[in-house]
Amino acid sequence: MNVLKLAAAALVASAAFAGAASARDQIQVAGSSTVLPYAKIVAETFGETFPNFKTPVVESGGSSAGLKEFCKGVGEGTIDIANASRKIKDSEVEACKAAGVTDIHEVVIGYDGIVFASDINGPDFTLEPADVYKGLAAKVVVDGALVDNPYKKWSEVNENFPDWDIAAYIPGEKHGTREVFEEKVLAAGCEATGDMEARVAGGMDEKAAEKDCMAVRKDGAAVDIDGDYTETLARIDANKTGMGVFGLAFYENNTDKLKVATISGVTPSTETIASGEYPVSRPLQFYVKMAHIGVIPGLKEYVEFFLSDQMVGPDSPLAEYGLVSAPEEEREAQRSSFEAGEAL
Amino acid sequence: MTDATISATPIDAASPRRRDIGLKKRYAAERRFRFYGQAAIFLGILFLAILLWTVVSKGVGAFQQTMITVPVEFAQSVIDPKDKRAEDPNVLLMANYPLLARNALVQALGVDPDDKKAVKAVGGLVSDSSRVELRNYVMENPDVIGKTIPVTMTANGLVDSTLKGHIDLKVPEERRQVSDQEVAWINQLVDDGIMQKQFNTGIFVNGASSRAETAGMGVAIIGSFYMMAIVLVLALPIGVAASIYLEEFAPKNRWTDVIEVNINNLAAVPSIVFGLLGLAVFINFMGLPRSASLVGGLVLTLMTLPTIIIATRAALKAVPPSIRSAALGIGASKMQMVFHHVLPLAAPGILTGTIIGLAQALGETAPLLLIGMVAFVVDYPATPMDPATALPVQIFMWANEAERAFVERTSGAIIILLLFLAAMNIAAIILRRKFERRW
Structure with missing residues (x-):
C-alpha cells in the first residue's frame, strides 16, 4: 500500500511540475503520411549513425495538419519540421509569420x-x-x-x-x-x-x-x-x-x-x-524551422543527413523504398541552400 | 364425497381444457424465447470465434522471426583499418559493419566474391539492422576483432515473408520482390542450418522501426503502461471521491440533478473531443510536451472519469440501506459509516467499473492522434514526459505500412493487445471474487 501511495505521489508531483519541463533533446517531426515512410527510414538510420543524438520522433497526420502544428509558433513546445507532399500555401506562410515563425527553409527530398x-x-x-x-x-x-x-x-x-x-x-x-x-x-x-x-x-x-x-x-x-x-x-x-x-x-x-x-x-x-x-x-518536401537550429540538438545534423547522397541519392534506402531521386545538381543545390540558411 | 360431486360438474370439466390451451401457448413462447436467447449467444460466440481465428491465424507467425547464424570474420581491415580505436572510440561506431555481414554470407553461400551484383544481393538477405547488431556486439566485446565468431543476425523482412510463405512464388519473377536466385539462397541457407526461425523477442522489446523485421511494441507497451498508471492514480481517487459525495453527502436538489445529467452526457462524448481538449489545455496552455504519455494519461483520465463515477455510484447504491442505518444506529459518524461499511462493500463494483474504464482507455487511439502520440518513436521513454506511443496506435501505424511483413506484425500486435485486455479482465474477476461479501 505504501509503495502504491508513493507511486501515486510521485506521479501527481511529476504532473504538477510538468510545466517546468526540461529542455527537449529530441527532434519532433509531423506531417504528410506520404513522406512518413521516408522520414521514418531517415530518422531510424540517423539514430543508429549518430548514437549521441536521440532518434527523431515522426508523427503522421497529413500535410495540412503538420503545417498547422508547424505554424503554431517558435519554442520547445512546437515541432521542428513539417513534412508535406505539397508546397506550403501562401496562407500558411502568413499564418506562420503571424505566430512568429519567420525563417522557414524548404527542402525538396525527391519526387513521388x-x-x-x-x-x-x-x-x-x-x-x-x-x-x-x-x-x-x-x-x-x-x-x-x-x-x-x-x-x-x-x-x-x-x-x-x-x-x-x-x-x-x-x-x-x-x-x-x-x-x-x-x-x-x-x-x-x-x-x-x-x-x-x-x-x-x-x-x-x-x-x-x-x-x-x-x-x-x-x-x-x-x-x-x-x-x-x-x-x-x-x-x-x-x-x-x-x-x-x-x-x-x-x-x-x-x-x-x-x-x-x-x-x-x-x-x-x-x-x-x-x-x-x-x-x-510531384515533389516531396519538408519545412525546417530555422529558429530551432542550434536550439534542438541534432536538428542541423538531421537535415544534412537527410540531404546526403547516402539517404536520397539514386542508390539509397529511400530510392529503394520508391522515392524518385532528384537530379544530381538539384540535390547539390538543396544542400548548399540549406547551408546558406535560405528562408522562404 | 363432496370432492367427487364438485369435479363432476360440467363447468369444471370444461375449464381444465381451456387452461391447457393457454399453457401450451405459454410454453411455446418460452421455448421460442429460449431459442432466441441461445441464437443470440451462438451468434455472438460465432463472431468472436471468427475474429479470433482471423487475428490469430494471421498473427501467430509474427512471434517467430527468421534469424541467420553465421560465422562472421571481424576483420581488422574492415572495422579499424588504421588501428586507431584506442584513441578514437568513434572508429568502432562508424565502421562498415554491413560489409562484415555480407562477407560472412558470401562465404557461407559460396558466391563468387567478384560477382558484384550477386554480392550486393546476398547482402540484402540480412536486415539493415545488422549494422547495429554487429556494432553492439563489437562494442561489448572489443577483443573479437581479428577473430571469426558465429553471430546471430536478423534476416531481412522479405526473407522472413518468403520463408513463411507470405509471398506468392507462382507470380512471374519480375513481378515479385524476391528473385528466384534469392529463393534458392534462402533454401540453401535453411538446408545448411544457417537460417532458422526463432521465437521473436524483438516484437516485445524493440521500439518502432521502418524495417518490419526489427519493428517491435516495446515503446508502445511502456507508453500504455505509463498512461494506465496515470489514469489509475488520477481517475480512481477523483472518481470515487466525486461519487461518494454525490451519493452519500450531497443534498438532492436541482444542482445535483444537473451534475448527474452532465456526467452521463460526458460519458457519451466521442473520445476525439477529449483529444482536442487535451491539445488546447495541456499542450497549448500548460505547455506540456507533445507526444508525451503524461498528456495521453491526462486525456484518458478525463475520458475514463465519467465511466468510473457512474460505476461507483451504481455500486454505492447497491449497498443495502440497512447497513447504513445499522452503522449510524450504533453511533458511527457519517464519514465512518461510508469508509468503514459502505465503501468496502461497494469495492468489488468499483473495481470492476475501474478496470472496464481502464480497458476502454487502453484501446483508445483517436484522442492520442491530436496530442501527437500517433508517431514513430524508436527510443524508450525514460519518464512519462518523453515521447511514446500506445498499443492501439502501434497497430494503426503498422496497418498502414506498405511492406508485406507488416501485415503479420499487425495481427501479432492485435494479439498482444488482446492478451493485455484479457489479463485486465481476469484481474477484475479475481479481485471481485476476493473482495465480494455476501450477507
Missing part, C-alpha cells in the same frame, strides 16, 4: 509518382488523362452540352477498355495526393478533350471552368479513400474490377498484387519520373 493500378489478373490499361477525366469527372461535355457524367462502364469511355463498371478508389480530399490527381490528371484530361474550351465558351470564366473540370463525380463511381493506400488495396482485393490510385512506392511494394496502368503510354517507374516522361508526379 502517382500511379493507377488494378488487380493483377485484370487486363492491361493504357490510360490517357482524357480517359480518366471522362470516367471520373462530375460533368462532361456530350454532344456540345455540359451534362452530369453519363458513363457507367469503362468500355463506354474508351472502346479499348474492358466492359467493367467504373469503380475508382481515389485519395480523399485531405490527402496531398488528391490535389496532384486533380491538377495533373483531371485538369489535363479536361484540356485534352476540349471540354475546358467548351466550358469557357459556355460562359464560365477560366478559373471556374478549371475548378469545374476538377470536380469528381459523386454518384458512387469514384470513392474517396480517406485512409492510407492499404485501404485502397483492400478495396481492390474486394472488387477485382476496381481501379485504385497509389503512390509509386506503395505499388512497388505490392507488384505481385497490382497491375499498373500506363499514362500517355509511359509506364511509371523511378526512371520515367526522374526524366519527367511520366506526367503524374
